[in-house]
Amino acid sequence: MxxxxxxxxxxxxxxxxxxxxxxxxxxxxxxxxxxxxxxxxxxxxxxxxxxxxxxxxxxxxxxxxxxxxxxxxxxxxxxxxxxxxxxxxxxxxxxxxxxxxxxxxxxxxxxxxxxxxxxxxxxxxxxxxxxxxxxxxxxxxxxxxxxGAVSVAYAALDLALAVYGDLSGLAVAVLGAGEMAELFLTHLKAHGVGRILVVNRTEEKARALAERFGGEAYGLPALPQVLRQADLVVASAAAPRYLVGPEDLPKRAKPLFLIDIALPRNIDPRVGSLPHAYLYNLDDLKRVVDRNLKAREGEIPKVEALIEKAIGDYLEWYAGHRVREAIRALEAWAKAQVAQGDLGKDPVELHKEAGRLAHPLILSLKRRALSRLAGPPCPGECALLKLRRV
CATH class of the missing domain: 3.30.460.30 (Glutamyl-tRNA reductase, N-terminal domain)
Incomplete structure (x- = not known):
């Protein structure tokens, strides 16, 4: 079986x-x-x-x-x-x-x-x-x-949430309109951010992405203007040089958080030394991702234990599924046996007695069926055949 x-x-x-x-x-x-x-x-x-x-x-x-x-x-x-x-x-x-x-x-x-x-x-x-x-x-x-976050885009979102707690009402600027920017915006949209400002070298691409997420589109020349409005900047543009340098960030009353997930980098590392700017790069996020992946791997034995329990449950169900006709025959036999004893007994009591009589036999039948799962098919249900000979 x-x-x-x-x-x-x-x-x-x-x-x-x-x-x-x-x-x-x-x-x-x-x-x-x-x-x-x-x-x-x-x-x-x-x-x-x-x-x-x-x-x-x-x-x-x-x-x-x-x-x-x-x-x-x-x-x-x-x-x-x-x-x-x-x-x-x-x-x-x-x-x-x-x-x-x-x-x-x-x-x-x-x-x-x-x-x-x-x-x-x-x-x-x-x-x-x-x-x-x-x-x-x-x-x-x-x-x-x-x-835990196990993608760079999601790790960037986790970092933003760790910094701000609540993203609603914030202005988030996204540099680039590629796959990474789209993935980040997909995560971002679910957190009710106030404004989304998409900046790209090709303004048409910025507009196409911004429209999908209810944002505003800008070409690269408008980047200084966007930086003045933003609370959080996520950079993922394909560019051969830095797009944001220390000279692009004037002093501001509130801090600006910048997350650079581009390779090559979009933001000059010197930006991180400014008193009003906090810069995180790809290596910072990858450390978070690696730590979370390691934590997940530590959970694998727990999941494997759940899997083995589920396999046991399925095999028990399958054993019962295989012998259900034999179980029905056992139940009918038990009802007939208790009915012979006292025809005047209450039907509810007869049903209970039949259940008590059949229960250990049914369990034995299931155990035999379960033990045969790893062995060759059995021609017929042996226990039922023995029962019918009695």
Whole structure:
């Protein structure tokens, strides 16, 4: 009665980006087509992994990924308990590029929803994914696996919050309109900042980014004007020289905090020596990130303990699932036995007596089924056959 789950996939650990791109399945066309080809299965497709979970033989899933130009050496195949353990590790964030990242849990949930939408799940897959989602939530609420900033942009936000506590009403200037600036603004928007001022060499790009976040756009010549208005400056522009020097920061009544996450740097280090300016650079933030990553790694054993407990719970459920017909027969037998004893007894009491009689037999049946999970399939439920001979 070995657990018939399987997993076929590839991830950032086994395949480079160009291979992962080929394997990715978009949710509108490729993924529904893959589910139709599989018949039953759940597909988890993200920028860092494409994994197919199913019941039975993994051959169809292998063929599906190989047909997308993936080499066999990029694939991993796991079956039984190992497939289940891998799913739990993924949902808990232990298999992510950044340990403990939160986005993967939503992606696991979405994979299950899409499989349901296309009628591609069944009881074992449903239970596996539901328990994986519950496990992922527990890992984040009961351990520190998701605590602390582990990206430079988020570390910059954490630093700003540490300095100001509340960002509402503040004027934040962002130098640059690239990916890092966008990521920082995404984090910033959730904290109700007062004004957002986007400065970029190309004003059109500054305007496009500012419009997305309800901010104001400026070209690089307006930078001195922006610096006079800002409470916090985050610099992430691609520039061959310093954009902000000591001469650009006149004396001011309140301090100015500057966070330089650009490489090469946007802000002259001498700015940090001004009495009214407080400058933090990429190395400062990376130290925060590294410290938080190390703290997360220290939480891994706690998460692994939760995973092993969840695996035990799933196997117990599966053992019961496998023998449910035998359990029903045991319950019927117990009711018949107690009914023979006293036909005039209250039906409620008869039901209780039958439950007490059947309970240890049902537990024994489940234990036998559970003990056979790692062994060869058993032809029929032996305990029930013995019972029927009595």
């Amino acid at each position: 070995a657990l018939p789950l399987y997993l076929v996939g590839l991830s950032h650990k086994t395949a480079p980006l160009e291979v992962r791109e080929r394997a990715a399945l978009d949710p509108l066309v490729a993924l529904p087509a893959a589910l139709r080809r599989l018949g039953l299965g759940v597909v988890l497709s993200t920028c860092n992994r494409t994994e197919v979970y199913g019941v039975g033989s993994p051959e169809k899933a292998k063929a599906l990924l190989l047909a997308r130009g993936v080499s066999p050496h990029h694939l991993y195949v796991k079956e039984g308990v190992e497939a289940l353990r891998h799913l739990y590790r993924v949902a808990a964030g232990l298999d992510s590029l950044v340990v403990g990242e939160a986005q993967i849990l939503g992606q696991v949930r979405e994979a299950l929803f899409l499989a349901r939408k296309h009628n591609a799940t069944e009881s074992l897959l449903e239970k596996a994914f539901q328990s994986a989602i519950a496990l992922g939530k527990r890992a984040r609420s009961e351990t520190g696996i998701g605590m």
